[in-house]
Amino acid sequence: MILLLLGHPNPASFNAAIAERCRAALEAAGHEVVFHDLCAEGFDPALPAAEFSRNAPLDATIRQHVDELCAADGIVVVHPNWWGMPPAVLVGWIDRVLRPGETYEFLEGDSGEGVPQGLLRAKAAVVLNTSNTAAAREQAVFGDPLERIWKDCVFGLCGVRDVRRRMFETIVTSTPEQREVWLQEAEALVVEAFGCAS
Template identity: 60%
Template sequence: MQLLVVLAHPDPASFNAAIADTAVAALRGLGHEVVLRDLCAEGFDPLLGAGEISEQAELPPSVEAHCRDLERAQGIVIVHPNWWGMPPAIMKGWIDRVFRPGRAYRFLEGDGGEGVPQGLLPAKAAVVYNTGNTPAARELEAFGDPLERLWRDCVFGLCAELEFHRRLFGVVCLSDAAQRAAWLKEVEQDMARLFPGEGA
């Protein structure tokens, strides 16, 4: 199975990076082909220019490569921190530039863009891992869960028919090595459950 892991965190020593590395290692250990896209490490440009908006636009080679990764992925793992109830800007820009009309979704004939799009992605499962420093109860009471709504309904819900999972790890700033190891074990277990290897 071909899988895509996308990381958005500027610090290679972050817990987000550890989550992504753990997911990649677990998936490869299960026999899957895995593409890791570390957006900050590769310097992904999040700015969607006017010339890229059209479905027929000629894309820069780097963006085209990301689009192909997304189109081929049978499963997707997203990793990023919760910053102001949103993904980091580089992740939002990745969505803007890579979840493209005609590639990730399309509108039915006669729909000028005002309707509900038809998803085109082949992925059968998607997992989103977020980290945060606000206790879960306070987060829900004060802010709701905007990241759940964003990824489940506004992104994957419009681009694929898939099984969606999301997990929030926190409070990260107060966690010790043992807690982080336990969380990473949960990531390994998620990968084995959602993307079992051949013959499993």
């Protein structure tokens, strides 16, 4: 099963088009796809204090997301680059769904430095972003923080070693023809990452 997450509030956005094309391509390759449009579903990104503890009772929505993430063979995340970060709905999804003991675990004898062992079964993750900042400026001025966030701070910590990321830019000046090329590239990226289902 491939878990596909969309983090954009506009259902007519290019991000939504990317997610839909990826879903169709994965299903055509024989994969079961579990898709969540987090904004459309009204996912609450605020982590309540009652969920802090490792064994906290979770509401049914969060429990479902945790179970789906832990069962996924692959993960696809689609979102815009906002201030060098994912949108708040995705940050909150990370806060609430990536739970100790389920997606990562601190090693026995850890002396407080917080070295984790990843527990996710997913072998690969694909992150597809959009931006209105040119790639060269993004790298030179900002250092591409999304690369570090997803590769090292999120998926690396949870045990997903094969993390592929593609930034589509510059959206604001792109033509319909360019966007179609990008959509085809997104389809090819996810099929390459996960192959055909057996």
